[in-house]
Amino acid sequence: MIARLATLGAVLILGGLSFMGTAPAVAAPVDPPGVLTFGNLARTYVLHVPPGPPAGLVINLHGAGMTGAQQAGLTNYNAVANQFGFAVAYPDGIDLSWADGRGASIPDRSGVDDVGFLAALVDRLSRDLAVPPGRVFVTGLSAGAFMANRLACDRADLVSAIAPVAGTLGTGVPCAPSRPVSVLAIHGTGDPVVPYGGGPMVGRGGPSEIISAAALAERWRQADGCPGPFIAQTAAGPVQRAAALGCGGGTQVELVSIDGGPHIWPAAMDASLASAQFFASRA
Template sequence: MLSVLKRAGAMCAAATVMFGTAVVGAEPARAAAIEVGGLSRTYEIHVPAGVTHPSALVVNLHAAGASGREQAALTHYNAVADAHGFAVVYPDGIDMSWADGRGASVPDRQGVDDVGFITTLVSKLVSDYGISPGRVFLTGLSAGAFMANRLACDRADLFAAIAPVAGTVGSNVGCAPSRPVAVMATYGTADPIVPFGGGPMMGRGGASDIVSAPAMVQRWGRLNGCAGPPAQQPLAPSGDGTQTDRIDFAPCAPGGEVVFMRVNGGGHTWPGAPEVLPAHAVGLASRGFDASEESWQFFDAHSR
C-alpha cells in the first residue's frame, strides 16, 4: 500500500507539471518572495490586468509534492480571478508541503511556522493592494486543504471563508476558532489517498491519523452554531461515474454557513480540473461542478 501511495504522489507531482504547460488563457502569476521567521518564502501573485484595487484576495494552497505555480495551473484560478476582479496568491510550502499540525511533513518536523507565513503574506497583500480585510478567503487541495482547515481554526479573524478540497485535519489537531468562518468543503467518497472515513493515511511526508470528511464538516457545523438538520440537494448527473450532493447546514451563526460538497464515487481530485491521471491512482475526477468557480461564488457571498 505504501508503494502504491508513493507512486500516486509522484504521479500527482508529475501531473501538475503537465498542467503548468497546458493551461492557456489567463496571464501567469508573478513570482515574489517575503522574509518570514528567518526564511525566504516564495509565492506567486496574480492580479487581473488593469485592476488597481482587487475586490478580494484568495489564498490557494498546493498539494504535497507540488508548488504554487502548479496549483495555479491545476485549478485555473487565475482565469476565475480575471472574470471577477479579485487577486489570487499561491504560496510555496517548504519541501513542497505544509506544517499543518499532523507531524507528517518536513516543515512540521522542522517546526516551520506556516501559520505565521500565511498570516504575514496576507497582511502584506491586503496593504499593498488596498483589499478589504473582510474579503480574504482560503482554499487548497490535499495537504493544502489540511493547512486551510488549520488556518481557519487558528486564524479565524483573518479568513472570512474557506473551501478545502480533499483534506481535513489530523486527529491530533485542535480547533477553537475565535469567530465563525464560512466553510465549503469538498470530499470524494472513494478517495484512495485521503480516506473519506478518516483514520490512518500515508502521505508524501509520512503517516498520520485524520478526521473523517463527514466528521470534519459536522465539526465546522458545531463550531459555527449550525442548528437543524442539513438540507441535501443532488446536482445533475455528470456522466463521469460520480454524482455530487450539496449538503447545506443552516441556520448557522452569522458568517458561519457550512456547505458539504459530497462527491459520491469521486477520488482525490479537484472537480472541474483536467483529468490527466488514471483512476486507479487517484480515483475518478468529477465534472459535476467546477470547484474553482463554485468556491469563488461561495466566497463572494460570505464577506465580512
C-alpha cells in the same frame, strides 16, 4: 597659522561626527516581488492581480509535492478570479508541503510556522492591494486543504471563508476558531489518498490519522453555531450537497461529496468556479 587652522578644522569636524553619533544604520533589505522573509526563511509565492481594484484575496494552497505555480496551472484559478475581481496568491510550502499539524511532513517535524507565514502573507497583500476588510479567503488541495483548515482554526480573525478540497484535519489538531468561518468542503468518496471516511492515511511525508469529511463538516457546523443539522441539497449527477444554514455571523457550512470521486481537483464539478462563487457570496 594656516596649518594650525586646518588642524583645528579637522578636530571640529571629527568632534561634530562624534557628537552626532555613528553613521545612520543601513535599512533592512526589502523583499523583492514574490518573496516574503519570515522566520529567517525567504518564502516564495506567485501573485495574480485582477484588472481594477481587488474585491478580495484568495490564498490557494498546493498539494504535497507541488509548487504554487503548479497549483495555479492545475486549478486555472486566475480565470475565475478575474470574473469576481479576486487577487490570488499561490505560496510555496517548505519541501513542497505544509506544517498542517498532523506531524506527517518535514516542515511540521522541523517546527516551521506556516500559520504565521500565511498570516504574514495575508497581512502584506491585504495592505499592499487594499483588500476590503473581511474579504480574505483560502482554498487548497490535499495537504493544502489540511493547511487551509488549520489556518482557519487558528486565525479565523484573518479568514472569512475556506474551501478545502480533498483534505480534512488530523485527529489531534485542535480547532477552536475565534469567530465563525464559512466552509465549502469538497471531497470524493473514492479518494484513495485522503480517505473520505477518515482514519489512517499515508501521504508524501509519512502516515497520519485524520477525521472524515463528514466529521470535518460537523466540526465546523458546531464551531459556527449553526442552529440545525445538515440539509441535503439538490443533487447533480455524482455531486451530492448538504448544507447547514443560518450559522453565526451569517456564515454557512456546506459539504460537497462526489460519488466515487478520486484524489483530484474535481472534474465532476468546477471546484475553482464553485469556491469562487462561494467566496463572492460571503458579503
